Amino acid sequence: MKCNRLVDAGRRQFLRGSLVGAAGAAAATVLPSAPAEARGVGLAMLSYPSNRLANIADLKVDEPMDVAYPDADSPGVLLKLGTKVDGGVGPEGDIVAFSVLCPHKGFTMSYNAGDKTLNCPGHFSRFDVEKGGQQVWGHATQNLPQFALRVDDKGDIHAEGVDDLIYGRLSNVLA
Amino acid sequence: MAYKRNVDRLPIIPADARVHNVTCHYCIVGCGYKAYTWPLKKQGTTDANWIGTDLSKQQDALTEAWYAPSMYNVVKQDGQDVHLVIKPDMDCTVNGGLGSIRGARMAENRRSDITGSQQQRLTDPLVWRYGTWQPTSWDDALDLVARVTARVIEQDNENDLYVSMFDHGGSAGGYENTWGTGKLYFGAMKVKNCRIHNRPAYNSEVHSTRDMGVDELNYSYSDYQVADTIVLAGTNPMECQTNLFLNHMVKGMQNGAKVVIVDPRRTVTVDSCEQVAGAENVLHLAITTGSDLALFNTLFTYIADQGWVDADFIAKSTFQGEVAVPEDAAHPAALGSYEAARAACKMSLAEGAAITGLTEAQIIQAAEWIARPKDDGSRRKTVTGYEKGIIWGNDNYRTIGALVNIGLITGNIGREGGGTCRLGGHQEGYFRPSDAHVGRPAPYLDQLLIAGGGKVHHIWANDHYKTTLNANAFKRVYNARTNMVKEAMDARAGATREELVDAIAGAIAAGGLFSVCVDVIHSQIGQAAHVILPAVESGEMNLTSMNGERRLRLVEKYMDGPGSALPDCLIAARMANHLERVLREEGRDAYADQFKGFDWQTEEDAFMDGYNSANPEVSYDRLRAAGNDGVQEPVKGYEGDKLVGTPRLYEDGVFTRHGREDGKALFCLGGWRGLQAPGKEQQKASHAFLINNGRANMNWQNWFLDQKNDFVMDRFPVPFIQINPDDMAGLGIKAGDMVEVYNDVGATQALAYPEPTARRGETFMIFGAPNGAQGNIVNAGTNELILPNYKHTWANIRKISDATPASARISFKSWEVEL
Ligand code: SF4
Ligand code: FES
Numbered sequence: 005m006k007c008n009r010l011v012d013a014g015r016r017q018f019l020r021g022s023l024v025g026a027a028g029a030a031a032a033t034v035l036p037s038a039p040a041e042a043r044g045v046g047l048a049m050l051s052y053p054s055n056r057l058a059n060i061a062d063l064k065v066d067e068p069m070d071v072a073y074p075d076a077d078s079p080g081v082l083l084k085l086g087t088k089v090d091g092g093v094g095p096e097g098d099i100v101a102f103s104v105l106c107p108h109k110g111f112t113m114s115y116n117a118g119d120k121t122l123n124c125p126g127h128f129s130r131f132d133v134e135k136g137g138q139q140v141w142g143h144a145t146q147n148l149p150q151f152a153l154r155v156d157d158k159g160d161i162h163a164e165g166v167d168d169l170i171y172g173r174l175s176n177v178l179a
Numbered sequence: 180m181a182y183k184r185n186v187d188r189l190p191i192i193p194a195d196a197r198v199h200n201v202t203c204h205y206c207i208v209g210c211g212y213k214a215y216t217w218p219l220k221k222q223g224t225t226d227a228n229w230i231g232t233d234l235s236k237q238q239d240a241l242t243e244a245w246y247a248p249s250m251y252n253v254v255k256q257d258g259q260d261v262h263l264v265i266k267p268d269m270d271c272t273v274n275g276g277l278g279s280i281r282g283a284r285m286a287e288n289r290r291s292d293i294t295g296s297q298q299q300r301l302t303d304p305l306v307w308r309y310g311t312w313q314p315t316s317w318d319d320a321l322d323l324v325a326r327v328t329a330r331v332i333e334q335d336n337e338n339d340l341y342v343s344m345f346d347h348g349g350s351a352g353g354y355e356n357t358w359g360t361g362k363l364y365f366g367a368m369k370v371k372n373c374r375i376h377n378r379p380a381y382n383s384e385v386h387s388t389r390d391m392g393v394d395e396l397n398y399s400y401s402d403y404q405v406a407d408t409i410v411l412a413g414t415n416p417m418e419c420q421t422n423l424f425l426n427h428m429v430k431g432m433q434n435g436a437k438v439v440i441v442d443p444r445r446t447v448t449v450d451s452c453e454q455v456a457g458a459e460n461v462l463h464l465a466i467t468t469g470s471d472l473a474l475f476n477t478l479f480t481y482i483a484d485q486g487w488v489d490a491d492f493i494a495k496s497t498f499q500g501e502v503a504v505p506e507d508a509a510h511p512a513a514l515g516s517y518e519a520a521r522a523a524c525k526m527s528l529a530e531g532a533a534i535t536g537l538t539e540a541q542i543i544q545a546a547e548w549i550a551r552p553k554d555d556g557s558r559r560k561t562v563t564g565y566e567k568g569i570i571w572g573n574d575n576y577r578t579i580g581a582l583v584n585i586g587l588i589t590g591n592i593g594r595e596g597g598g599t600c601r602l603g604g605h606q607e608g609y610f611r612p613s614d615a616h617v618g619r620p621a622p623y624l625d626q627l628l629i630a631g632g633g634k635v636h637h638i639w640a641n642d643h644y645k646t647t648l649n650a651n652a653f654k655r656v657y658n659a660r661t662n663m664v665k666e667a668m669d670a671r672a673g674a675t676r677e678e679l680v681d682a683i684a685g686a687i688a689a690g691g692l693f694s695v696c697v698d699v700i701h702s703q704i705g706q707a708a709h710v711i712l713p714a715v716e717s718g719e720m721n722l723t724s725m726n727g728e729r730r731l732r733l734v735e736k737y738m739d740g741p742g743s744a745l746p747d748c749l750i751a752a753r754m755a756n757h758l759e760r761v762l763r764e765e766g767r768d769a770y771a772d773q774f775k776g777f778d779w780q781t782e783e784d785a786f787m788d789g790y791n792s793a794n795p796e797v798s799y800d801r802l803r804a805a806g807n808d809g810v811q812e813p814v815k816g817y818e819g820d821k822l823v824g825t826p827r828l829y830e831d832g833v834f835t836r837h838g839r840e841d842g843k844a845l846f847c848l849g850g851w852r853g854l855q856a857p858g859k860e861q862q863k864a865s866h867a868f869l870i871n872n873g874r875a876n877m878n879w880q881n882w883f884l885d886q887k888n889d890f891v892m893d894r895f896p897v898p899f900i901q902i903n904p905d906d907m908a909g910l911g912i913k914a915g916d917m918v919e920v921y922n923d924v925g926a927t928q929a930l931a932y933p934e935p936t937a938r939r940g941e942t943f944m945i946f947g948a949p950n951g952a953q954g955n956i957v958n959a960g961t962n963e964l965i966l967p968n969y970k971h972t973w974a975n976i977r978k979i980s981d982a983t984p985a986s987a988r989i990s991f992k993s994w995e996v997e998l
Contacts, residue, residue, distance in 0.1 A: 050187050077237035090180045090988070107247060109277070110240035116997035123996045126240070127277075127425055128417075128451055130997070132990035138181035138894065141447065141994035143421065143876070145249035145283045146890065147181040167183040172238035172245050175188035179225050179235045 050177045052152075052165045057082050057101065060094050060159040066117040071101060073151050073163040074177050078170055079104050079112065080151055082161065085120060089134045093153045093161070101151040101163060102137050105171040107144040122148065149176075180988065182893035186248040190262050191223035191234060199735040200807050201265060202724065203282035204349035204717035205879050207603030208423045209726030210282050211271025211807030214718065214737040216261045219253065243269050243276065249284040249890070253293035254738040260293060263738065271807040273400065273726065279421040281879045288884045289718070290741045299700045299887045301713030302742025310669050312701075312711060317743065317753060320710050324637075325757035326680045327693050331634040332368065334770040341624060341633035342373040343641035348608025348724025351640055351699055351716045351747060355723065355782040358789030359748025360639055361611025363755050367774045369616045372624055372633060376641045377604070379625035379648065380965035381617045384570045385601055387580035390504065390514055392834030392844040393587075396607070398562060398598025399811065399826040400728045403427040404434060406562040406596040408548045412441040412582055413471060413568015417448040418876035420566075420602050423727065424448065431562075432456040437548050442568060443468040444871060444943055445936040450995040462544055467536040468869055468941070469573035469859075469971055473851045475581035476524040477531025478546050482588060483521050487550040489558060489590025493517050496832040497587060498843040509619040511576040511963045512849030520584055520846035534851065550589045560596025561589060567873060568970065570601065574855040575966040580847025587844055593829030600727070604880075608724035610790045623965045625649065629656045634687045638696045639747060640714065644703035645881040646947050648967045650954035651925030661707040663691030668709065683709075697750055700883055703949065714747050715740030720782045722746075723790065723802060725812055729825070732809035733802035748785035752777040796822060856960035856968040866922050866973035869941040870900070872953045873970075881947035896985040898948035901934035902976070903941075914991040915982030920944065922974035925955040930986050935993070942976070 057071045065086035073080050080103050088097035104113045104122060111126030115133075121140060122131045129142020137148030152165035166176045196217040203210045215229060225234040232244040246266045254263045265286040269276035290297040304320035305312035331339040344360045345352050364370040373381045385395040403409060404427055416424040432438065432455045439462045440449050452461045466474055482488065497517055504514040513523070528539040535542075549561050563586055569578045586592045586599030625647050627633065644654055667686035671679055683693055696708035705711050717724075719740035725731045740746075745753070759774035779785045783799050791797060796817045802809065804820070811824035833842035854860050863869075874880075877891055878898075885891040900920065902912070912918060912931045920927050928951045929944055937943065946953045946969065957972050981987075 049185065075237075105240075110238070110242065110245070112240075114998060118997060119992050121992060121997065123998050125998055128447075128454060128996035130992075130994075132181075132992055135988065135990040136181035136183070138990045140990045140992045141876070143278070143280050143283075145247050145278070145280055145287075147183060147893075150183070166187055167185055169184075169186055169189065169248050172240075172242060174191055174234055174245065177187075178237070 049165070050175065052177060054154075054162050054164045057161045057163050060099065060155060060161060063099065066120075068115040071163070073101070074166065077178070078173070081115060081122070083115070083133055085134060087134075091136055091150065093155050099153060099155070099161060100133055101153055102131070102133060103149040103151070103166070103170050107146045107148065107168075107171050108142060110171040182889050184248045189246065189248060189251050191225065192229035192264055193217050193221055193223035194227060194229055194231075196229055199737040200733060200803065201285070201718060201737065202349070202606070202726070202732040202734050202807065203285060204606070204722070204724070204734065205281040205285075206349070206420060207606050207727040208273060208420050209349065209606050209724065209730060209732065210274035210277065210279070210422050211268035211732075212265050212278075212282065212285065213268050215264045215266075216256055216737055219260045219262060222262070241276065247283060249287040252286045252289050252291050252296060254289050254291055256738050258739065263289065268807045273426070273730065273807075274422040275426050277422045277425055280877050281421075284888065284890070285718075288888060289738060297884060297887060300741040301699060301701060301711065301744060303713060304743070305711040307665055307668055307709040309672055317745075320712060321753055321757040322676070322761070323680075324695050324710050324754060325761040326676065327683050328635050328637075329758060329761045329765065330680065330684050331687070334767070334773070337368045337370050338372055339634040340368070340370055340372070341628065341636045342370050342639070343376070343624065343636070343643065344373060344639040345376040345641065346609055347376065347605035349606035349717060351714050352605060353608040353717070353722040353724045354610045354790040355720070355785045356747035357608055358610045359746075359751035359785050362777070362789065363751045365612040365614055365616075367755055367758075371617055372622050372627060373617065374624040374641070377646050378965070378967055379961070380621040380623055381614060382619070382621045382964055382966065384575070384966065385579055386964055387512070387576045387847055388583045388599075389836045390510065390845065391580060391583055391847060392837040392839060393583055393592055393599065394828055394836045395601045396603070396727055396729050397592060397828040398600050398728060400427045402562050402596050402598050402827070403431040406431050406436050406560045408437045408439060408559060408561040410439045410441070410549060410561060410563040411448065412563065412565040413570070413572055414564055414566035414602050415442070415446040415448045415873065416564065416602055417451045418446070419874050420727070421876060423602065424451070429455050432460070438462070439464065439545050439548055441466060441471060441474060443938075443941065447876075447994050454996060454998070462541065462548060464535070464537055464541060464545060467534065468871065469854055470535040471569050471572060472574050472578040472581050472849070473526060473531050473534035474537070474542070475578065475585060476526040476851055477528060477535070477542055478549065479524050479581060479584050479588065480521070480526050481528060481542065481546045482550040482585065485546070485551070487546075487552060488588045492590035492832065493588060496834065496844055498841070498845050502848070503845050508963065512580060512847050514845040515848055517588065517846055520848050523848035523850055524581065524584065526851060549585065558590055558594070560594070561591050562597055563591070563599040564602045565600075566602040567604070571967060571969045573968060573971055574849075574852065575962045575968075576964060577847060577849030580849050584846050587846060592844075593827065593832060595827070598827070603727045606724040606726050610793070620964050623961065625653055626959060628692070629653060631690055633692060635693045636695065638694065638698075638704060638708070640698050642702040642704050642881055642883070645949060645952050646954060648954050648957035648969060649924060649959040650952050650957070657692070657704070657707055660690060660692040661694050661709070663689060664693050664709060667691065697747060699744070702883065712750055713742065713744035714750060715744045719744070720746040721799065722782070723786060729812040730809050731797070731802065731812050731814070732805070732807060733799060735803065746782045748782055749779060752779045752785070854971060855962060856971065858958045858960040859968065859971045862923060862958060862973045863971075867940065867975050868906070868973065870920060870944050870953070870956060870972040870974050871941060871970060872944045872946045872972065875945055878945055878948070882949050886949045894989060895930065895945070896983065896989075897928065897930045898945045898951040898953070899932040900929035900942050900944040901932045901937050903937040903939050904933040904935055906939055907931060907933055910976055910978065912976075912978050913982070915986040915989065917979040917983065917986070918976050919979050920956055920974045920976055922956050922972070924958045927951050927953060927955040928979060930982070932991060
């Protein structure tokens with residue numbers, strides 16, 4: 005069994021120690037290929053940039069890849085789960101991506117490969133990445149924002165939308 | 180796929196938004212929130228907004244400059260559509276800006292015609308007419324209520340009027356509304372056959388601690404932050420008092436406190452304490468269910484034998500002698516001195532270990548953490564919280580008494596870092612005329628109803644169908660009796676009011692029951708009612724309540740109630756007005772006079788008539804100024820523009836809750852006597868599974884609003900029952916399967932959720948659900964004072980069906996965090 009992989013540089017043990025600095029841009033993020041642009045005013049949802057996150061050849065099962073979407077300040081995780089899930093993309097239908105900012109208070113979560121969950125060091129909420137980011141147990145009042153993905157014929161994985169509000173911004177696409 | 184709102188931006192609160200103080204009305208903790216409202220066609224911008232922050236940038240964790248979609252709605256205020264954001268208050272000492280899965284959905288759970296939320300809220304009075312419920316005016320509905328009620332009450336005998344009424348704060352309770360209903364039923368009338376929202380009689384959940392002189396809410400939440408040891412007995416605060424846990428208990432653990440948890444189940448609280456304090460500082464005493472009293476008496480005996488007691492405190496502040504109050508029908512145990520308690524409660528380590536299933540070493544360890552003085556001889560500061568695990572558990576009176584005994588011998592009541600307190604469910608907000616005429620033991624209302632008692636039933640925000648015991652039998656009889664009246668009404672369609680009342684009276688004489696239901700939604704018991712009256716909630720009216728450390732706050736009205744809904748206090752007042760009118764019409768003037776004094780026009784009038792009459796320092800203006808930190812009761816005065824409160828009770832060592840002149844606390848002389856409530860031992864012997872039950876953090880109370888909240892219902896479309904995976908395999912059950920849980924008194928249904936930490940043969944089912952009431956399988960057995968024992972229920976389990984599509988798509992993973 006693989007040990008837990010962190011999606012951010014440092015695990016934040018808020019409750020066991022002193023408060024560590026707030027979440028910022030993750031160190032190893034893949035930068036978006038185009039600057040984010042707020043074009044959605046008046047539409048039901050915002051217009052999102054289409055950003056290349058990785059190629060399917062870059063992904064290994066249960067080895068989370070740090071990504072950022074819709075811009076560099078919104079850290080996320082790209083995951084190949086090994087089994088097909090609802091909403092998964094790629095040839096196996098097992099690739100998903102989520103924001104890693106806990107929708108409770110915005111701490112950066114870590115991936116537990118053991119049961120395929122994202123776990124929050126803030127106040128111990130956890131989210132099921134096999135179930136569309138459903139909060140398994142926790143304090144957040146929403147399930148985890150998931151990035152809509154598209155795989156092109158070269159195998160490049162593009163993020164193209166987000167299905168719920170990302171912590172720390174009142175518009176998913178910043179002005 | 181999990182439910183998503185597909186909301187990816189929110190309107191920005193402008194700098195000139197109106198700001199209102201809000202205390203979350205869902206649980207006892209009473210977290211501070213701020214409600215912001217502003218006109219629909221306006222909003223702030225990323226650089227000009229309520230907080231002066233550049234919102235074009237990503238905000239940090241714990242920011243004040245963010246709110247979730249669940250914290251937003253569009254509501255009516257003074258008849259206009261306005262944006263509403265209700266977000267946690269960073270400056271409130273209770274929660275320090277933390278929200279919870281319940282409170283941070285307050286805005287979303289407001290009724291809105293624009294966003295379509297909570298359309299289930301009642302908007303107008305409804306009366307049973309032409310075979311269904313028809314909307315009508317208040318005057319029409321209350322005239323019918325008054326005329327039928329007046330038929331069954333006499334000035335010297337109101338025993339045929341049965342009343343179920345909330346006694347809590349928060350939600351739709353509070354000082355205004357308990358006074359309104361209290362003045363009607365205990366002032367104008369002397370109704371004896373009544374009950375409270377969550378139990379089948381009008382009684383205290385904590386009689387023994389009060390009889391001992393110790394109010395059940397005696398500390399300040401800050402005591403958790405400075406305690407050496409935190410004892411949690413039959414309580415799961417990470418889930419049920421979330422921000423008390425996160426903002427106070429966690430700080431205590433970070434400051435070095437050890438934790439002793441008494442619970443047969445490994446709850447999320449146990450795991451969270453281990454995460455925070457380290458497993459070596461957490462002692463989980465997973466006792467045999469129902470053996471709490473044996474554990475507490477063993478601890479008491481051991482601590483006393485070791486001499487780890489506060490002899491000065493015992494001498495100065497507790498009763499000296501033998502027995503002060505003998506055991507009798509009103510006292511399920513005698514009360515008296517420390518020495519008398521040592522004799523009555525004596526239990527050896529060996530006996531205690533055998534009954535609780537713990538090792539002697541575990542009990543000794545707990546005793547050391549609770550009571551062994553520090554190396555310098557100073558007191559170990561131990562704070563104790565308890566709740567439904569023992570309140571709705573075995574032998575309520577003696578068990579709570581035994582826990583308070585430990586607080587008393589260790590001198591940990593009325594001292595910093597101490598306190599022995601219930602954690603609470605709702606907030607409190609009780610102000611009523613005396614209930615002494617009800618008697619003790621109080622009438623067991625639900626059983627009386629089953630037996631054919633009562634002619635008219637007034638229900639105030641109670642839903643027996645979801646939250647009573649022996650609920651299958653109750654529903655069967657209640658439906659039948661109220662149907663008799665419905666049929667009589669249907670048979671007289673088109674009749675005059677007088678003829679209709681005659682017809683109703685005829686059905687009542689034949690054993691029927693006329694039911695009036697005051698609520699915010701059309702509840703399950705409301706399906707049986709003949710008149711339904713719509714009430715408003717906190718925030719739709721000004722409302723005062725106090726939290727679990729007696730912190731009194733005013734929630735400022737920030738929106739209109741739905742339709743013509745009214746505050747309960749004003750509904751009670753209008754009911755009184757109509758009763759007075761009808762009685763006068765009938766020539767019963769002397770009786771009518773008793774219903775004077777209900778000319779309130781606002782909730783503030785009710786507050787001044789009630790609470791203020793006993794607490795003249797406290798007014799709405801002063802509470803508004805006191806903000807979300809409010810003032811801790813009792814309020815002692817008003818100095819320098821501030822209300823002066825009492826952070827901790829009994830700091831002078833004088834105990835008063837029992838009303839004794841000498842101010843001495845009493846010990847409880849309650850020995851162990853096994854599973855006390857009738858029928859429990861037999862049920863245990865003849866069924867395979869313990870059906871332990873309680874709350875979870877997401878599902879609040881009886882889900883009254885959440886049954887229409889997509890986020891909540893997506894997680895658990897039906898109530899869950901956690902079962903050990905090996906037990907599931909033995910039953911041929913898979914995760915998500917619908918199971919029937921059945922026993923000698925009834926049956927209910929639940930969704931099977933594998934829980935590896937559950938002991939074999941011991942399940943946990945969520946309580947109070949609309950579509951699988953756990954109370955269906957709880958037998959009628961209570962303690963001597965009619966305190967229900969929901970926790971001790973045994974049943975068998977069988978599969979009904981495979982998982983429904985809604986159940987199949989949910990997560991069945993462990994609730995324990997993996998960092
Ligand atoms: S902990 Fe209780 S009072 Fe605080 S936000 Fe949650 S439900 Fe409301
Ligand atoms: S920030 Fe994640 S649980 Fe609180």
